Amino acid sequence: MQLTVKCFATLAPHSPTVAPFIWDAQGTVADLMTHLHVPHHEVKLIFVNGRSATPDTTLNDGDRVGLFPPVGGG
Amino acid sequence: MSLPDPRYARNLSTLSADDQRVLAQSHVLLVGLGGLGGAVLDQLLRLGVGHITGADGDVFEPSNLNRQLLATQNTLGQGKALAAAERAALVNPTVRFTPVAAFLDSHTLPPLVRPAHVVIDALGGLAFRRDLQHIAAAHGKPLVSAGIAGFTGWVAAVRPGEIGPADIFTPSPSPSPPSSHPTAEEALGNLAPVATLAASLQVTLALKLLLRRPVQSGMFIFDLDDLSLQHVAL
DSSP: OEEEEEEOGGGGGGSOSSSSEEOSSOOBHHHHHHHTTOOGGGOOEEEETTEEEOTTOBOOTTOEEEEEOOOOBO | OOSSOGGGGGGTTTSOHHHHHHHHTOEEEEEOOSHHHHHHHHHHHHHTOSEEEEEOOOBBOGGGTTTOTTOOTTTBTSBHHHHHHHHHHHHOTTSEEEEEOSOOOTTTSHHHHTTOSEEEEOOSSSTTHHHHHHHHHHTTOOEEEEEEEBTEEEEEEEOTTSOOHHHHHSOSSSOOOOOSSOOHHHHHOBOHHHHHHHHHHHHHHHHHHHTTOOOOOSEEEEETTTTEEEEEBO
């Protein structure tokens, strides 16, 4: 399926280098994180299509996924 | 305040004379006077918020100079609250500024929250943000919060009863044990343009809350690496 995936801040190196990203699988956000080698414990906020989601959220073709670590600098 | 006051002439007409009067009668509690707080303070002063209480127990050190508006060669070693008071007197002496040279805790915060119309979370680090959000909510006060790391930042308005970023980033009331793993801001640093943009977004949300204009809940997340801004419903 075709996804738009953006990993923020310290997770940015895990962002797919091509957009849109073609994921040759079906599954959840957790499955996608594993595929992208994103350390699950470093993800504090997941959002899919602009709404907060969970690792169990099932992804669909065309989804926009954001993965965000704890960010608290000031 | 007699209007039109030339000090606020260029706020018109995006801000009306009535808006300006509301701001002059408003009180904002600003917690943190560092990278976010210094820039927030400057904008609140220029907007004409009538009373600002600014709290920070820290002193300026050389590593603050890269981004903190109140950090200068002249303020190194000086308390941030005192530097803020001097800045307030320079920029807008018609504003009443109350400095609090202390790190607030769950005992000292409530008396400062009570008289404020809006609380602004300009803290560095995530440790105290959960307490701050929940104390503001317990007193019926809206909170405007922000955090930055590298090119990334988030800003959120949290009204009492709403889920806020602190619930997501620090869901447990007890802080997790110290880790050798650096936080995002320790790993990536904090840049002046990112701090200032986050501060501008915070002040914009605070302004709308003070003027009782519509404000969207949830988080606004920006990334200056690709100049993107998006909204996330929590």
